[in-house]
Amino acid sequence: MKWEENVRRVTPYTPGEQPDKAGVIKLNTNENPYPPAPGVSEAAAAFQAGQLRLYPAFPEKTLLAKELAAHHRIGTDQIFIGVGSDDVLSMAFMTFFQSDRPVFFPDITYSFYDVWADVYRIPYSRKPLNEDFNISVKDYCQPNGGVVFPNPNAPTGILMSLDAVEEIVAANRDVVVIVDEAYIDFGGTSALPLIEKYDNLLVVQTFSKSRSMAGMRIGYAMGQPALIRYLNDVKYSVNSYTMNTAAYAFGVEAVRDQAYFEACCQKIIKTRERAESELLKRGFVFPKSFANFIFAAHKTIPAREIFERLKENDIYVRWWDKDRIGNYLRITIGTDEQMEALYRALDKICRVYSDKKNSIIT
Numbered sequence: 001m002k003w004e005e006n007v008r009r010v011t012p013y014t015p016g017e018q019p020d021k022a023g024v025i026k027l028n029t030n031e032n033p034y035p036p037a038p039g040v041s042e043a044a045a046a047f048q049a050g051q052l053r054l055y056p057a058f059p060e061k062t063l064l065a066k067e068l069a070a071h072h073r074i075g076t077d078q079i080f081i082g083v084g085s086d087d088v089l090s091m092a093f094m095t096f097f098q099s100d101r102p103v104f105f106p107d108i109t110y111s112f113y114d115v116w117a118d119v120y121r122i123p124y125s126r127k128p129l130n131e132d133f134n135i136s137v138k139d140y141c142q143p144n145g146g147v148v149f150p151n152p153n154a155p156t157g158i159l160m161s162l163d164a165v166e167e168i169v170a171a172n173r174d175v176v177v178i179v180d181e182a183y184i185d186f187g188g189t190s191a192l193p194l195i196e197k198y199d200n201l202l203v204v205q206t207f208s209k210s211r212s213m214a215g216m217r218i219g220y221a222m223g224q225p226a227l228i229r230y231l232n233d234v235k236y237s238v239n240s241y242t243m244n245t246a247a248y249a250f251g252v253e254a255v256r257d258q259a260y261f262e263a264c265c266q267k268i269i270k271t272r273e274r275a276e277s278e279l280l281k282r283g284f285v286f287p288k289s290f291a292n293f294i295f296a297a298h299k300t301i302p303a304r305e306i307f308e309r310l311k312e313n314d315i316y317v318r319w320w321d322k323d324r325i326g327n328y329l330r331i332t333i334g335t336d337e338q339m340e341a342l343y344r345a346l347d348k349i350c351r352v353y354s355d356k357k358n359s360i361i362t
């Protein structure tokens with residue numbers, strides 16, 4: 001068809017599967033296995049449908065913005081709120097990456113970055129992680145059109161030191177550096193304090209992982225007021241009302257309950273530590289994770305095999321048929337009970353695999 005010549009063609013991002021089968025153990029999309037703070041349920045029960053008659057408030061005028069600002073000890077003019085951090089990151093790509101020079105991000109990282117770069121026609125260059133899957137700071141100290149990376153990185157779970165993050169931000173004063181902190185609450189140190197010193201730093205966080213609200217879609221960026229103003233100018237040029245009234249009301253409660261939030265993160269960290277020893281015992285190797293997942297390879301059994309067998313047992317993990325990481329599985333940390341089921345299934349898979357091997361040899 002002739003009109004297809006004028007189509008903006010893109011290859012979309014592929015999220016992890018959301019099986020509609022009941023009873024599945026979902027360890028494939030880094031969702032939190034625990035419910036949101038109790039206040040969120042109360043706010044949901046108290047929510048009046050009549051409130052939906054009006055357009056939602058502008059994010060910066062909401063109680064959610066005030067609570068977030070108080071929580072992070074910054075001004076409301078230093079926060080940009082969006083529909084999940086995917087929305088925030090997408091707006092940030094559109095706003096800040098307008099250079100002819102390539103934007104830099106790691107070769108193994110969140111697989112939405114190249115999708116946004118493609119859809120917005122932003123040139124980019126993927127910088128290979130080193131052998132141990134670490135980011136090499138010096139790769140980001142060449143002329144570029146901007147920098148973006150998650151810390152901890154996904155899907156590796158590896159945390160970069162705050163000094164290394166600062167080195168990258170300091171080396172790139174002429175462009176915007178975005179630090180995607182989707183997993184920072186599981187043991188990392190946020191780069192947020194650096195926004196006082198660096199006007200080119202944007203720190204992005206989300207309610208989807210540590211605050212158990214992936215379905216509500218709330219994410220936010222923090223930076224100096226000038227950065228936030230530019231982000232808002234672009235966002236209000238695309239769609240004034242992206243956030244909805246319920247998200248504001250429920251999100252506030254998630255921020256207010258600091259004790260619940262901390263307890264929830266601690267539980268996941270504890271389960272992750274246990275998972276490290278359980279996976280080691282079963283022949284897996286993996287980098288030390290500071291996220292709510294472990295990126296693990298088995299010493300003898302191919303990742304694809306484990307992925308398929310786990311699925312047959314109704315346990316979903318994430319596997320990418322990609323260069324360098326094709327033998328790794330990204331396993332989200334679930335409840336202790338879910339993880340026990342995973343270990344049992346892995347024992348079974350290991351047994352069957354070694355029986356199969358032996359029968360081939362004899």
Ligand SMILES: *Cc1c(COP(=O)(O)O)cnc(C)c1O
Binds near residue numbers: 030087206207208218
């Ligand atoms: C999950 C995730 C996001 C997006 O989360 P939202 O649900 O859109 O807030 C962004 N970056 C990374 C690295 C993620 O893992």
